[in-house]
Amino acid sequence: MDGVALPRGFTAHVANIGIKDDTDDFVVIASDRPCAASAVFTRSRFAGPSVELSRSHVADGSLQALVVVSKNANVATGPRGLADARELAAGVAAAIGGRVDDVLVTSTGVIGRPYPMGRVRAGLAGLQAPFTGTDARAAAVGMMTTDTHPKTALATLTTSDGATATVVGLAKGVGMIEPDMATMLAFVLTDAGIGRRDLDGAFRRVVDRTFNSLSVDTDTSTSDTAAVLANGAAGPVDPADLEAALDVVCLDLTRQLAADGEGAETLLVVRVSGARDDAQARRVAKAVVNSPLVKTAVHGADPNWGRVAMAVGKCSDDTDIDQDRVRISFGEHEVYPGAVDVTTLARLEDYLRGKEVHIGVDLGIGDSDWTVYGCDLTDGYVRINADYTT
């Protein structure tokens, strides 16, 4: 998606400050006024100082800017790491003339190395507010680590005054992705006007159905952050309309993140229905989407539905799951129970060769359902991750 403009009132500064190489690695996005804001973070016990600081900054429901340092996570860096994160926030606040505690600090990349602070300070010195950047895609590029392409998404809605408000999403992340609260980094910016409490409720509900339903490799980052900033420049909106627009943007980003999982060639969508409750549906769906044997079968276009049965069976604490009531489908084809003839097998192989594969599991217990998003497991994933730091 080329040329997505930031919502009115938002501008971006995107630069290379030499964190690792000569690609863009320093992004600041600021609003011309304080915004209603909400954010969710990783629950990791090794969460970095960026997360610690940002959690406290967003606690009052207000933010004005966010800064991203990519290719260094500033995690497991001790007291020095926290001091560096504070200095980063202070530098951004000074540049835009805002409050330090209205700055969200985020960082992803290698763990265990301090920031090269000389370069970070030079980067801060280069900030000239107001920024001139208005292209969301350029900002998303600056956030990338091993992403193969930037991820942006757009939705619009109508304000109470009949004007058009826009919702723009930016995300990055390809590995170490099974968000527990949010994916790697995902930012949603809007000029819609909404109260802090309404925004927070809507965003948390949306994140649960989108970023929290995404898994690339079961590994949870130390840096996951998802945030929304609403500056109200377009005028007030109906909170339900904004929630619908947030849902469109976050689901779009979630699918892009899954499809661009490290080494991924296929977007895998698993929907579990007929569950006792949402939690069960999600637990079973995660077991399927995370199974390396299911993921490799999808990669090999192997219609080995027995592996889906195996993954469902792994949920052994769900004693109400009865293999005689379970139904399994690949796309439109039901594969269990019942025999799969040779013609169907051939059709299934064709189906599995597509860019997007849907696996359906009906538990036959209740009427709750949940959908999760993942990707196949390829030798590309192994290659990328067997040689990352060096």
Add this chain to the structure above:
Amino acid sequence: MDGVALPRGFTAHVANIGIKDDTDDFVVIASDRPCAASAVFTRSRFAGPSVELSRSHVADGSLQALVVVSKNANVATGPRGLADARELAAGVAAAIGGRVDDVLVTSTGVIGRPYPMGRVRAGLAGLQAPFTGTDARAAAVGMMTTDTHPKTALATLTTSDGATATVVGLAKGVGMIEPDMATMLAFVLTDAGIGRRDLDGAFRRVVDRTFNSLSVDTDTSTSDTAAVLANGAAGPVDPADLEAALDVVCLDLTRQLAADGEGAETLLVVRVSGARDDAQARRVAKAVVNSPLVKTAVHGADPNWGRVAMAVGKCSDDTDIDQDRVRISFGEHEVYPGAVDVTTLARLEDYLRGKEVHIGVDLGIGDSDWTVYGCDLTDGYVRINADYTT
């Protein structure tokens, strides 16, 4: 380990009956008398009829024979699958002149396909008791699916009468391995004499520290079975001595299973110490050994210890884990906290190129510890599993 003889009183029949190809796929091991026995099984909700039947057969603590059909799991095969398993047990019982409910039935391989019963019946017709086979290795070969080599283990102990009793273990399994009760298939045969209750208690404790601490790929089989048969032919033993011998045999098999994980090139041993309790130590150790990013780093000999920190951090419900008290080591080298200099990095790379890598995590909370066994994640795993049924 070549030429491990079965303990006295046990004989084996190993044959090819054409389940999938022309390699051995049908193994029957029988004792000349009923044995004290114990067995643990997968908790999968898609457990097959072999597991269902065997669970009921071992309930009285007595078994005389076991049969293995390899390369077809007889799972998700409906009422027909259960009838086939019963027929298999009955055929073995008739051949050895034993009771049907003293026969353990096991089966691993592709899921969702009925046995070719014509071939199974021909195989049963070929059984001539007493069997002539006494080589444990040949029996272990007949159990293999995608294993690259058979797995046997041996220990000896002294009976109350001063005689020598032997404990022989046989196992198979390379993928779909994160046993919840036991690994794929593991059998331990001994001529030691022991009461049923003592045997059951000892075996369950040993399985917990060995097979249940093994993970190749987080996927739990529908067919996992671990069983011990003690026929007493060597005379009575001290139960504690037998438990020690079982521990040696089962730990040996566990390490062999981990090292022969699908595509594996490195045995990965993760020990978590300083935990609040055993459950916490095991949970954190499993998070590390199962992390695809840790597994690929080991594969690439990449001393990226930040991924171990990430995996520890994933245990977010363990709120007593404090990153400032955690210590992480690779072999003898402590890597966190503190800086890792270039010389150490080079030494770590050398260490990670070995056939066996030990990762240590001390949580600094209490004094419990647990060790788990796994392997690296390689493109070989992806290749093997992207093309298995076809």
